[in-house]
Amino acid sequence: MDPEKTAAPATLPQDDDSPEEDLREEGLDRLGYKQELHRNRSLITLLFQTLAIAAIPFGEGGPLINAIYGGGPLSIFVGWLIILFLDECIALSLAELASRYPTSAGPYYWSFQIAPEKTKTVLSFVNGWVWLIGNWTITLSVNFGFASFLSATISMYHPDWSANGWQLLLIFYAICLASLVICVFGNRFLPMIDTICAAWTAVSIVIILIALSVTAKVGRHSASYALGHYDTTLSGWGGFTFFIGLLPAAYTFSAVGMISSMAEECSNPVMKVPQAISLCVPVGGFAGLFFILPICFTLPPLQDILNAPAAQALPYIFVTVMGSPGGGLGLAFLVLAITFFCSISITVAASRTTWAFARDDAIPLSRVWSRVNRRLGVPVWSLVLLTVIQMLLGLINLGSSSAFTAFVSVGVVALAVSYAIPIGISLLGGRSEVNKARFSCGPVLGSIVNIVALCWITFELVLFSMPTALPVTAVSMNYASVVFVGFMTVSAFWYFIYARTSYKGPPESDGL
Numbered sequence: 001m002d003p004e005k006t007a008a009p010a011t012l013p014q015d016d017d018s019p020e021e022d023l024r025e026e027g028l029d030r031l032g033y034k035q036e037l038h039r040n041r042s043l044i045t046l047l048f049q050t051l052a053i054a055a056i057p058f059g060e061g062g063p064l065i066n067a068i069y070g071g072g073p074l075s076i077f078v079g080w081l082i083i084l085f086l087d088e089c090i091a092l093s094l095a096e097l098a099s100r101y102p103t104s105a106g107p108y109y110w111s112f113q114i115a116p117e118k119t120k121t122v123l124s125f126v127n128g129w130v131w132l133i134g135n136w137t138i139t140l141s142v143n144f145g146f147a148s149f150l151s152a153t154i155s156m157y158h159p160d161w162s163a164n165g166w167q168l169l170l171i172f173y174a175i176c177l178a179s180l181v182i183c184v185f186g187n188r189f190l191p192m193i194d195t196i197c198a199a200w201t202a203v204s205i206v207i208i209l210i211a212l213s214v215t216a217k218v219g220r221h222s223a224s225y226a227l228g229h230y231d232t233t234l235s236g237w238g239g240f241t242f243f244i245g246l247l248p249a250a251y252t253f254s255a256v257g258m259i260s261s262m263a264e265e266c267s268n269p270v271m272k273v274p275q276a277i278s279l280c281v282p283v284g285g286f287a288g289l290f291f292i293l294p295i296c297f298t299l300p301p302l303q304d305i306l307n308a309p310a311a312q313a314l315p316y317i318f319v320t321v322m323g324s325p326g327g328g329l330g331l332a333f334l335v336l337a338i339t340f341f342c343s344i345s346i347t348v349a350a351s352r353t354t355w356a357f358a359r360d361d362a363i364p365l366s367r368v369w370s371r372v373n374r375r376l377g378v379p380v381w382s383l384v385l386l387t388v389i390q391m392l393l394g395l396i397n398l399g400s401s402s403a404f405t406a407f408v409s410v411g412v413v414a415l416a417v418s419y420a421i422p423i424g425i426s427l428l429g430g431r432s433e434v435n436k437a438r439f440s441c442g443p444v445l446g447s448i449v450n451i452v453a454l455c456w457i458t459f460e461l462v463l464f465s466m467p468t469a470l471p472v473t474a475v476s477m478n479y480a481s482v483v484f485v486g487f488m489t490v491s492a493f494w495y496f497i498y499a500r501t502s503y504k505g506p507p508e509s510d511g512l
Contacts, residue, residue, distance in 0.1 A: 235468060
């Protein structure tokens with residue numbers, strides 16, 4: 001069927017686009033779904049949402065202590081550049097698939113459409129649960145990281161105070177509930193919030209750049225130190241230490257594919273969604289350089305940073321370099337606001353993933369989670385489910401912080417696996433479908449990009465399953481792989497007791 005000759009126009013509000021774009025957006029019915037969500041997002045607001053999810057100062061700064069264990073400045077600066085290249089290969093690979101099949105269902109829908117007939121249902125179910133787990137746990141990591149960062153910020157004024165388990169849990173609950181309320185009742189304002197977040201992030205990076213560079217209470221390092229100093233003694237991993245330092249940058253862009261879940265909320269998604277995905281890494285990466293460089297040039301002694309309250313390096317660096325709690329608090333406040341914007345944006349994206357998977361009858365009580373509130377224009381119960389799951393998982397931190405950290409870490413692992421499955425299937429199939437997409441890298445460059453992406457994902461899975469430092473103890477052990485296998489065991493159990501006979505996969509489609 002010619003995509004230019006689709007049937008009746010959509011009835012929900014849309015962006016002002018060309019007639020050609022309006023016709024193409026009506027192709028959602030060709031992908032097997034009816035329009036239920038409001039199309040209130042443009043290319044710019046989609047890009048801003050991806051950048052809000054990346055949240056550069058928090059994405060890099062929250063887990064920055066890993067880069068300190070990874071050797072310091074060399075891992076921070078050179079590692080950032082390496083990750084930009086590697087994650088852009090993942091982004092481009094996902095962008096092609098999103099252009100061919102632009103639905104909120106994302107990777108599991110792509111897997112179903114391009115997999116061999118005999119395996120497509122099982123593969124889509126497995127990838128759907130991996131994708132869902134990744135969305136839930138990466139949102140958990142953002143919100144709990146926000147709570148930890150806030151606790152470390154308070155420690156600027158009260159160095160001897162640190163939030164106990166219950167206090168941290170209550171802060172975390174407040175963040176989850178605040179995001180829920182905003183996402184449920186403020187959907188019409190969310191594109192504006194993403195725009196404000198982009199502007200706030202840009203201004204914050206400039207302020208941090210100037211403040212750290214001008215003040216520098218612990219002195220300024222030479223360019224050779226700031227860009228090339230490498231201490232292999234901190235992690236115990238010897239020559240492998242550098243790769244530990246890649247973790248913060250890799251975490252920052254790990255959720256680049258989550259914007260695919262917003263495909264049914266913008267016009268002309270065959271171009272706008274892949275453009276937003278592909279632009280996130282270079283735009284965010286360029287801005288991030290102005291954030292990490294002043295940090296590298298003004299770092300306090302690395303060993304001191306490792307002893308930072310709540311294992312949060314960035315607040316400690318701020319207060320030390322600024323020379324006063326007030327100066328540190330001012331900069332930390334900028335990052336806290338960015339993190340709250342990130343919490344809202346990533347909650348929206350994860351809720352759309354939950355709703356889309358429930359729409360295809362792959363989750364227990366699917367009829368509940370797949371409902372869209374017509375007045376609010378959002379899947380309210382999917383938002384509630386996402387929030388409740390986060391709050392329940394948060395209780396684990398009361399019993400074992402190391403076990404809870406595994407749930408936080410598994411987000412990156414699950415997202416990476418969910419990306420690898422459709423990319424790998426497409427590559428093994430000769431890229432026959434993505435070469436037809438309106439946004440495509442072409443058969444030669446596209447194959448190279450896919451291979452690099454798969455190689456990086458394979459190594460990334462190992463990296464995010466390793467303990468940061470040696471020797472390994474019960475507390476420092478990384479249980480991410482164990483938790484991931486546990487989640488997959490639960491999903492397999494659900495498949496065999498129910499979904500094996502009822503789950504038929506998403507609707508079949510020839511793509512757009």
